[in-house]
Amino acid sequence: MAQLIDTRPVLLPKGFTNKKFLNQLDISNAFLHGSLKDKVFMQQPPGFVDASQPSSVSKLNKSLYGLKQAPWAWYDKLGHALLSLGFTNSKSDCSLFVNTSPYLVIVLVYMDDIIVTGPHASFCQDFIHKLSFMFPAKDLGPLHYFLGLEVYRSSEGIFLSQGKYAMDLLLKTKMEGCKPCAIPLGTTKLDHLGNLLSNPKGYRSIVGVLQYLTWKRPDISFAVNQVCQFLHCLRDTHFQAVKRILRFLKCTVDHDIWFKKGFLHLTAFSDVDWASCVFDRRSTFGYCVYLASNLISWNAKKQPMVAQSSTEAEYRSFALTATEITWICKIFKDLTFPLSHTPTLWCDNVSAISLASNPMFHARTKHIEIDYHYIRELVLADLITILYVNIEHQIADIHTKSLPKSRFHFLRSKRSLGAPPISLRGCK
Structure with a gap:
């Protein structure tokens, strides 16, 4: 895993100091x-x-x-x-x-x-x-x-936390004394079974706050994405899923994201759970982008259209991840720090990698919209490199599906998440 993410010592741009x-x-x-x-x-x-x-x-x-x-x-x-x-x-x-x-x-x-x-x-x-x-x-x-x-x-870097925001949410929902939970979402998929909620406004309010928490909590991004898909037909099972996320926050209220010193090298992971939605058979894709060993961008979202194969779903995910990488590269260029290394995109689907690298596969991709071939242009221009990663080391897997406890905690440990060296709110 260490070979996939750049963990070498710091190399600061010229003129920069550690205490800027x-x-x-x-x-x-x-x-x-x-x-x-x-x-x-x-x-x-x-x-x-x-x-x-x-x-x-x-x-x-x-x-x-x-x-x-x-x-x-x-x-x-x-x-x-x-x-x-x-x-x-x-x-x-x-x-x-x-x-x-x-x-x-x-x-x-x-x-x-x-x-x-x-x-x-x-x-x-x-x-x-x-x-x-x-x-x-x-x-x-x-x-x-x-x-x-x-x-x-x-001296280690910068720690960003939404701990106070999360604690305020627990107090607002009267969940500050709840039993902590080790993972934010169960392995059973949400459906439309169960009794209708009598107070949908409260559910929507909590979900809105949870969406803001995903700014610095990539470990709940998939769970929040799932509960957001039932805002128009709310059941008690959906509210139980939201409560489970709150119980997970109770367990990890001080665990947020570190940004530590490292090389200016972009690495991204892209993954898809093909046809995962049982209602419309759309795929859920996710990506995470690292600068050195720091997670700086992530997403968990359902694709806007149905993919006819897992290869097509992965290929579409490539294009969306490449768009994010391109935007980050432009930001660094605006900051006068152009990246010296070609960004690397890791994927666990060999067919999708071949499709992105080989322009001769037109017969199999006639139905794919032109804008998704953007990734192919980047590969041919040597602006991005796509490599294969074993499914066991696919870090973006946490953004596409519900995972068992051991797998969830393994992938969560690769996300620069942790507790601050001191309490940000003082002693209680």
Whole structure:
């Protein structure tokens, strides 16, 4: 297994140090700074009505909270400010801005919350100082909590946790005292048998929160995908499956994902459970992408159409995984860190590998849509390498099917998951 994932010692890009700058900013009243380009009229607010013109309306020049145009107006205002400071907007991710002159400064924007990072703290602080002249920006210091994610930094790397978010969910659902469970989903497939739920709204609310948890919990991605497929016809058996996921979270509430130092080398695993859905016979595919030994991207999803063979299902999964790899490569290029090694994609289906590498198999693939042949173009251009991996070492297997306890824990151990060196919430 160690030969499939790059676990060599760290090789940092030129100019980077282990203790790079990583701070969080907050913009006060961000939406009020945006300038409206569309014509928007507003009625006079209660208590501020002009007695001489009580029925008149006002034309807004600036955005207000609650307007549909407010987020875009703020983003446009901030984007132009960052461009004036020498930043360029990433073509692959509109929330990413990069400045490489004279040294690298990276800015990631989510509404009014901003992350600033770079190898040189002085240049990052200089950018924050300049931005504070344009907007009321507040430096919140080193990043510790962002969008429900707890961030802990140590000499080993960066630990991202949603433990507090998961504990809040357990408290909300009154499951904080439940009996822990070792795996999130049983081996029996969910069906439409059982009694209808009397409160479907509560079920949908819990599932929505669980979807957000999959940001940093790849071990529950398949289980959450399964319970999400029954939102329109809810049975008590489905709610029992959701409770089992919550019991698993109780057992692993502090187990989240580590990002440790390593080589800039992409490795991906792609897998499919062919015709696994008993209702429409669509296949469930999953992938996981590693940067060195760090899991950085994963997915568990049902394919949008029925595959006529396991080879076709695997081939379609190739294309979707390759799309994710291509996007990650573009992000690294925008960050001025182009990958020096060709990304490697591991698969356990020899026929699919041959289909992706051999352009002469047209007679067998006439029914496959053209966009799925994208993977073949990448292979021929030597932009991706597809290799065979034994099913026992197929790491993406955890994203495509329910697994026995021993198999689940074996694959889970390959996902950089673990507990933080100290409690992020303090002693209780």
